[in-house]
Amino acid sequence: MVIDLDKCVGCQACSTACKAENNVPYGSPDEQRTRRDIFWNKVIAVTNGKYPRVNTELISMPCMHCDHAPCVTVCPAKATYRREDGIVVQDFRRCIGCKYCIVACPYGARSFNSKEQEEKEYHRPDLPPDRNVWGQWPFPTRTHGVVEKCTFCFHRIDQGIKEGKKIGTEVVPACVEDCPAEARKFGDLDDTHSEVSRLLSSRGWIRLREELDTKCKVYYLPR
Amino acid sequence: MGLAFSKIDGKSREFYILLILFSIFTLIGFICFMVSYISGHHVLGSSSIIPWGMPITITIYLIGLSAGSLILSSLTYVFGKEEYRPIARLAVFLAIILIFGAMIGIALDLGRPEKSWRLFMFFVLNNMRSMFAINGILYGGYFLIGLVYLAFIFAEKTKFTKTMGIIAICWAALVHMGTGAIFGFIATRPIFFSPIKPFEFLSAAMASGLALLMIAVVATFKFTKRNLNKELIFSLSRLLRVLIIVLVVMVLIDKLTHLYSPHREPTIWLLTGPFSWIFWVLQVGFAYILPMLILFHPQYGKTLKGVMVAVFLVVIGIFGERFSLVIPGTAYPLPFYPGKIEGIWGMAGSFPITPIESFMSLGIFTLMGLLFLVGLKNLELLPVDESGQQTPELTKKT
Numbered sequence: 001m002v003i004d005l006d007k008c009v010g011c012q013a014c015s016t017a018c019k020a021e022n023n024v025p026y027g028s029p030d031e032q033r034t035r036r037d038i039f040w041n042k043v044i045a046v047t048n049g050k051y052p053r054v055n056t057e058l059i060s061m062p063c064m065h066c067d068h069a070p071c072v073t074v075c076p077a078k079a080t081y082r083r084e085d086g087i088v089v090q091d092f093r094r095c096i097g098c099k100y101c102i103v104a105c106p107y108g109a110r111s112f113n114s115k116e117q118e119e120k121e122y123h124r125p126d127l128p129p130d131r132n133v134w135g136q137w138p139f140p141t142r143t144h145g146v147v148e149k150c151t152f153c154f155h156r157i158d159q160g161i162k163e164g165k166k167i168g169t170e171v172v173p174a175c176v177e178d179c180p181a182e183a184r185k186f187g188d189l190d191d192t193h194s195e196v197s198r199l200l201s202s203r204g205w206i207r208l209r210e211e212l213d214t215k216c217k218v219y220y221l222p223r
Numbered sequence: 224m225g226l227a228f229s230k231i232d233g234k235s236r237e238f239y240i241l242l243i244l245f246s247i248f249t250l251i252g253f254i255c256f257m258v259s260y261i262s263g264h265h266v267l268g269s270s271s272i273i274p275w276g277m278p279i280t281i282t283i284y285l286i287g288l289s290a291g292s293l294i295l296s297s298l299t300y301v302f303g304k305e306e307y308r309p310i311a312r313l314a315v316f317l318a319i320i321l322i323f324g325a326m327i328g329i330a331l332d333l334g335r336p337e338k339s340w341r342l343f344m345f346f347v348l349n350n351m352r353s354m355f356a357i358n359g360i361l362y363g364g365y366f367l368i369g370l371v372y373l374a375f376i377f378a379e380k381t382k383f384t385k386t387m388g389i390i391a392i393c394w395a396a397l398v399h400m401g402t403g404a405i406f407g408f409i410a411t412r413p414i415f416f417s418p419i420k421p422f423e424f425l426s427a428a429m430a431s432g433l434a435l436l437m438i439a440v441v442a443t444f445k446f447t448k449r450n451l452n453k454e455l456i457f458s459l460s461r462l463l464r465v466l467i468i469v470l471v472v473m474v475l476i477d478k479l480t481h482l483y484s485p486h487r488e489p490t491i492w493l494l495t496g497p498f499s500w501i502f503w504v505l506q507v508g509f510a511y512i513l514p515m516l517i518l519f520h521p522q523y524g525k526t527l528k529g530v531m532v533a534v535f536l537v538v539i540g541i542f543g544e545r546f547s548l549v550i551p552g553t554a555y556p557l558p559f560y561p562g563k564i565e566g567i568w569g570m571a572g573s574f575p576i577t578p579i580e581s582f583m584s585l586g587i588f589t590l591m592g593l594l595f596l597v598g599l600k601n602l603e604l605l606p607v608d609e610s611g612q613q614t615p616e617l618t619k620k621t
Binding site (some may be wrong): 103147208209 | 339
């Protein structure tokens with residue numbers, strides 16, 4: 001995934017789209033205060049400098065799906081694993097909830113689901129309508145006591161591959177689809193003809209926290 | 224040999240009062256655990272920012288106590304120091320109880336404790352690159368080795384005991400170094416990340432294990448009206464002085480290296496930030512400075528009361544050391560991007576003390592106290608006679 005910071009306006013549409021797509025709980029003010037709300041995608045604001053010479057950067061952060069993922073290394077139950085195509089996914093059925101991956105993740109991409117979903121502020125009578133179409137997830141339902149994270153909407157990608165669609169143009173994760181500024185691009189980094197490869201070769205890019213050598217696969221095109 | 228061991232009668236009023244009190248608090252702890260399990264971990268103090276709270280702090284603390292206690296039992300059974308024989312059985316038994324409590328602590332912290340069997344499916348369902356899974360082997364093996372060791376001690380098989388003792392101390396050292404490695408190998412958290420962490424944990428384990436053992440010995444001997452050889456406690460307190468100095472050196476090296484780049488800012492935050500009181504008061508004050516002052520004092524260091532105050536401070540202080548590692552270590556905000564991160568993502572986490580978590584933690588301790596009492600009643604742990612010095616009062620048998 002490539003995120004163009006020049007185009008990003010920090011509207012949080014990606015966060016909202018993610019919550020709607022993956023049925024991530026919306027959270028409450030109390031959870032916000034105690035920092036138990038679940039974010040699969042977050043947008044942080046980083047300021048540099050002092051008024052009046054101040055610069056704010058808005059960085060939208062999904063899971064980075066690192067090649068050398070610290071969370072995969074530390075998970076004792078193989079609940080977090082890297083798929084063949086490089087997506088790091090979390091299997092809720094295997095997760096024992098030891099939270100070691102939250103401690104190990106350098107990007108704060110992981111959240112612990114500490115509450116049963118049926119409670120009031122989580123209550124959503126309308127599930128995403130296409131859930132039935134996409135079929136079975138690798139876990140039966142959302143459950144408390146496990147760690148959750150962004151999956152790059154692998155259910156969309158898997159379905160798209162099954163139907164023979166082109167990943168990156170016809171099938172993209174929800175956050176990419178809903179980005180109004182088209183700041184996010186999704187595609188195969190190994191494919192030299194993909195949009196993401198073209199962007200990365202045409203402009204300078206950065207990755208977050210390179211010093212930890214995570215080899216993450218979310219690239220940012222700086223302003 | 225010439226040293227017989229006996230059970231305690233366990234018929235006195237105090238014994239039953241203590242038994243009932245411990246049972247009640249264990250039950251409360253279990254109820255609190257069920258509440259947290261059924262309704263979710265939002266009743267605990269941990270959050271997505273500070274994922275590890277009180278149960279993990281207590282767990283690593285107990286593992287330390289256990290490893291330290293077991294290593295000290297080897298003074299008699301491996302190195303042949305006969306003067307510590309009266310308390311050696313107690314040390315091994317204490318180690319087994321403490322590791323059991325530690326395992327309970329881990330289970331309480333898991334979001335899905337019913338799946339904790341997955342931790343012990345070595346090489347099949349486990350990712351063996353994870354420090355947690357490696358520690359699963361270590362803890363499980365440690366528990367079994369401790370039981371076998373205790374069995375050999377009860378059977379008075381000196382040769383086997385010695386072999387088992389050597390295995391047990393090596394394994395105990397590994398167990399606690401592995402626990403340190405859980406924290407020390409996490410490159411993401413600057414306060415955790417340190418190659419010296421395993422050794423720091425080991426020395427902390429020895430110091431706190433010895434301190435707890437001294438408390439347990441003095442308390443049980445006093446409670447069962449046995450005569451305690453005071454010289455034994457003083458020689459142990461001299462050992463404790465050395466262990467605390469080793470620990471202080473370890474912590475000093477750790478913090479000094481961290482005061483240099485690139486971990487400078489988190490360390491300064493730890494030493495001056497909102498959690499600094501835990502470090503300075505509990506860890507440095509209670510675990511290092513005050514006990515050292517007492518133990519090196521020409522007067523107080525030579526009285527049983529002074530030594531007991533010192534070891535009590537050590538036991539509390541080492542808990543503070545664990546606390547000041549686990550909580551601030553994860554509370555420090557992650558530097559996602561150079562610059563000041565605004566809003567909630569750049570804020571340090573806070574750790575509220577919640578009643579459910581406190582009672583749950585108390586429950587772990589009382590459960591261990593319960594097991595300790597039951598063990599005293601049913602196993603021959605306490606010495607009967609040591610050249611006439613440690614005769615239990617016959618009048619107590621009614």
